[in-house]
Amino acid sequence: MTTLFACYLAVFASRLGLRRLNLRHLQRRGHTVPPGFEAAVDAQQLARSREYTLANARVDLAESLVGSAVLLGFLFGGGLELYDRWVLALVPGPVLAGVLFLLGLHWAQTLLGVPFGLTRTFGVEARYGFNRTTPRLWLADLAKSELVGVVLLSILAGAILGLLQASPRWWWLWAWGFFAGFSVLMLYLSPQFIEPLFFHFEPVQAPDLERRIRDLADRAGLGVSRVLQVDASRRSGHSNATFSGIGRVKRIVLFDTLLTQMAPDEVLAVVAHEMGHWKLHHMARRLGFALLGALAAFWVAHLLLTWSGLPGLVGAEQLSTHARLLVLSVIGSLARFPLTPLSSGLSRRHERQADRYATDLTGAPRSLASALVKLGTENLANLHPHPLYAWFYFSHPPLSGRVAALEGPAAVPDPCPPESRGHNRNRPPSPGP
Numbered sequence: 001m002t003t004l005f006a007c008y009l010a011v012f013a014s015r016l017g018l019r020r021l022n023l024r025h026l027q028r029r030g031h032t033v034p035p036g037f038e039a040a041v042d043a044q045q046l047a048r049s050r051e052y053t054l055a056n057a058r059v060d061l062a063e064s065l066v067g068s069a070v071l072l073g074f075l076f077g078g079g080l081e082l083y084d085r086w087v088l089a090l091v092p093g094p095v096l097a098g099v100l101f102l103l104g105l106h107w108a109q110t111l112l113g114v115p116f117g118l119t120r121t122f123g124v125e126a127r128y129g130f131n132r133t134t135p136r137l138w139l140a141d142l143a144k145s146e147l148v149g150v151v152l153l154s155i156l157a158g159a160i161l162g163l164l165q166a167s168p169r170w171w172w173l174w175a176w177g178f179f180a181g182f183s184v185l186m187l188y189l190s191p192q193f194i195e196p197l198f199f200h201f202e203p204v205q206a207p208d209l210e211r212r213i214r215d216l217a218d219r220a221g222l223g224v225s226r227v228l229q230v231d232a233s234r235r236s237g238h239s240n241a242t243f244s245g246i247g248r249v250k251r252i253v254l255f256d257t258l259l260t261q262m263a264p265d266e267v268l269a270v271v272a273h274e275m276g277h278w279k280l281h282h283m284a285r286r287l288g289f290a291l292l293g294a295l296a297a298f299w300v301a302h303l304l305l306t307w308s309g310l311p312g313l314v315g316a317e318q319l320s321t322h323a324r325l326l327v328l329s330v331i332g333s334l335a336r337f338p339l340t341p342l343s344s345g346l347s348r349r350h351e352r353q354a355d356r357y358a359t360d361l362t363g364a365p366r367s368l369a370s371a372l373v374k375l376g377t378e379n380l381a382n383l384h385p386h387p388l389y390a391w392f393y394f395s396h397p398p399l400s401g402r403v404a405a406l407e408g409p410a411a412v413p414d415p416c417p418p419e420s421r422g423h424n425r426n427r428p429p430s431p432g433p
């Protein structure tokens with residue numbers, strides 16, 4: 001067994017351990033109603049949310065077991081070396097071969113994910129009344145996201161491999177520059193050209209609410225024209241609100257499902273929270289954090305790329321440059337795992353800041369609390385995450401603690417939707433409020 005194999009198993013076991021801890025906690029504590037949820041949740045609703053969380057966890061576990069088994073078999077069973085040789089023999093030129101090599105792996109990953117995606121959407125989501133996607137729409141979404149994925153992956157991989165050929169000493173810096181520029185450009189292009197392929201965005205369709213959002217935006221010093229609603233209900237009954245973009249492309253998007261579930265005061269509370277993200281430049285900060293990490297990753301990849309011991313880590317004798325990059329990306333994902341709490345912690349900090357901003361702006365912490373309770377109950381969120389699991393993974397502070405803080409005497413504001421569960425194509429892009 002190579003060191004890399006052992007590291008993979010160690011990370012995999014840690015993930016399983018955290019997941020098990022979280023689910024056992026839910027099974028033990030999931031029968032009690034958290035403070036602040038008494039009016040909205042009864043025993044039956046708690047049981048439903050518990051079963052829904054467990055059903056999703058079972059699909060996630062199956063996907064992660066199958067995915068890991070296939071990846072380990074491919075990497076350490078000789079598949080990588082064979083595939084590498086086959087692609088090199090098929091296509092002339094290292095850049096073209098590299099792009100094809102990565103596209104092939106991307107397609108394999110997509111195919112592998114199809115049965116799990118179908119199970120989530122037409123199994124779990126349908127059983128709990130969330131799914132509204134038809135098989136036809138699901139297929140159309142898959143085809144479109146594949147098309148987008150292939151174009152973006154080809155551009156990124158082609159450019160990075162081309163830079164590697166052109167400047168073997170400094171490619172990592174050029175490649176990082178290209179990656180940074182590409183990421184920023186996508187923030188501008190995605191709302192214009194990619195998201196409309198899947199969703200229809202329009203100004204909030206409720207005159208009174210729209211006027212109140214405009215007043216709120218005036219007080220916050222923001223342009224209301226970029227508070228939009230999206231037809232998320234075409235695909236799913238889940239509700240959410242998101243904030244995205246930097247500079248002049250910042251915008252707030254409310255799911256139409258959220259608008260039908262919440263009272264106007266609650267919608268305003270959620271909008272105010274999103275405005276907090278906007279005013280406090282959270283997207284730019286997160287992007288800066290991610291790009292710093294990417295710079296370090298490119299530099300380390302440069303240092304290790306020509307290391308003679310690299311192929312031996314997966315039991316291979318010889319690997320092309322792009323196959324070496326693949327091995328490095330696996331190493332990178334393992335190295336990132338222990339750093340997960342850093343980015344989760346930064347995100348939770350931003351959520352708390354946006355919450356404080358929202359309460360200052362609206363002066364209505366109770367509306368935020370009831371909006372949170374609705375988000376949690378309508379989406380069947382896990383109201384009892386294990387504290388260690390939440391500390392490690394959660395991008396938002398656990399719901400029950402936030403509601404309790406809002407309902408408490410020294411109300412510290414907070415809105416934000418439940419943690420996203422699994423990967424669901426039925427939800428609009430970008431993470432929740």
Ligand SMILES: [Zn+2]
Pocket residue numbers: 273274277350351354415416432433
């Ligand atoms: Zn938020």
